[in-house]
Amino acid sequence: xxxxxxxxxxxxxxxxxxxxxxxxxxxxxxxxxxxxxxxxxxxxxxxxxxxxxxxxxxxxxxxxxxxxxxxxxxxxxxxxxxxxxxxxxxxxxxxxxxxxxxxxxxxxxxxx
Amino acid sequence: xxxxxxxxxxxxxxxxxxxxxxxxxxxxxxxxxxxxxxxxxxxxxxxxxxxxxxxxxxxxxxxxxxxxxxxxxxxxxxxxxxxxxxxxxxxxxxxxxxxxxxxxxxxxxxxxxxxxx
Numbered sequence: 001x002x003x004x005x006x007x008x009x010x011x012x013x014x015x016x017x018x019x020x021x022x023x024x025x026x027x028x029x030x031x032x033x034x035x036x037x038x039x040x041x042x043x044x045x046x047x048x049x050x051x052x053x054x055x056x057x058x059x060x061x062x063x064x065x066x067x068x069x070x071x072x073x074x075x076x077x078x079x080x081x082x083x084x085x086x087x088x089x090x091x092x093x094x095x096x097x098x099x100x101x102x103x104x105x106x107x108x109x110x111x112x
Numbered sequence: 113x114x115x116x117x118x119x120x121x122x123x124x125x126x127x128x129x130x131x132x133x134x135x136x137x138x139x140x141x142x143x144x145x146x147x148x149x150x151x152x153x154x155x156x157x158x159x160x161x162x163x164x165x166x167x168x169x170x171x172x173x174x175x176x177x178x179x180x181x182x183x184x185x186x187x188x189x190x191x192x193x194x195x196x197x198x199x200x201x202x203x204x205x206x207x208x209x210x211x212x213x214x215x216x217x218x219x220x221x222x223x224x225x226x227x228x229x
Contacts, residue, residue: 008152036220043116043203043220044155088154099145099168100218102154 003027006089006103015112019076023089023103026070030091030101033065035074038086038105047087048074079110114138116221118204124227130192133224137186137206143167145218146179146189149201158202161187194228201225 006023013019021035032051036044048063050056050072056063062075072091076083086107090100117136125131137144142163147155158177160168163184172179176195181187191198202225205218 004154006154041223041225043118043205043222045220046217049217090154099157099160100155102156104152104154 001026002104003101004089004091004103007106008104010107010109012109012111013079015079015081015110017079017110019079019083019108019110021074021076021087021089021106021108023072024070025072025091025101027091027093027101028067028070029093032092033063033072034090034100035061035063036088036090036102038088040085044088076108079108081110081112084108084110116204116206116219118202118221118224120224121222122225122227124229125194126229127196128193130190131194131226132191133189133202133204133226135187135189135204135221137204138208138219141206141208141219142184143207144181144187145205145207146187147203147205149203149223151200155203158189191226194226196228199226199228 004025035048037047038044050063050065053065053067060077064073086105088105089103092100119134144161146158148158149155159172159179161181164181177191179189201223203223204221207218
């Protein structure tokens with residue numbers, strides 16, 4: 001079983017819809033949680049960063065972390081065709097290692 | 113805005129040949145990572161450097177892969193000999209020491225897409 005599980009999709013939604021992307025994890029030592037967006041043939045781009053539990057909002061994006069359930073979410077409001085990409089969740093422990101453990105990514109398609 | 117540079121962007125090689133990838137991190141970033149991303153999967157760490165020292169290479173297949181960061185700035189990842197299963201995207205990322213702690217921010221380069229025939 002992988003440390004981080006993420007539904008690969010694809011997820012297809014109409015423009016303007018609210019999108020919910022999720023990851024579950026098994027390592028209770030994870031403290032830092034991130035969402036990256038990756039366009040085709042490009043490197044991952046950091047979207048959201050959260051430390052420990054709670055919510056964080058940035059424009060149309062909201063990240064939620066529920067450490068008790070080992071569950072993180074990314075919500076995208078008013079989705080746009082330009083949001084079409086693969087979304088990767090990533091996390092790391094509160095140690096000096098700092099390397100990230102990624103989910104497999106969810107491919108999102110926003111239809112105009 | 114400063115970016116992580118990688119070259120080449122694409123590489124096609126035959127199995128048993130040697131290949132090398134280059135990464136230039138954002139200026140001043142002390143920590144450098146090489147990840148491998150197989151199509152349809154998330155990136156997986158191969159090796160992590162802190163300045164010129166290897167911090168973690170536990171997932172690096174050392175019989176064929178090598179990595180160096182001689183002056184603590186740019187880095188080279190080498191595969192010799194390449195195998196069919198090495199076909200993947202090789203990503204380099206860097207992180208500033210100043211942002212260690214609560215602000216965990218890794219910046220990724222565009223990657224090198226390797227195809228082994």
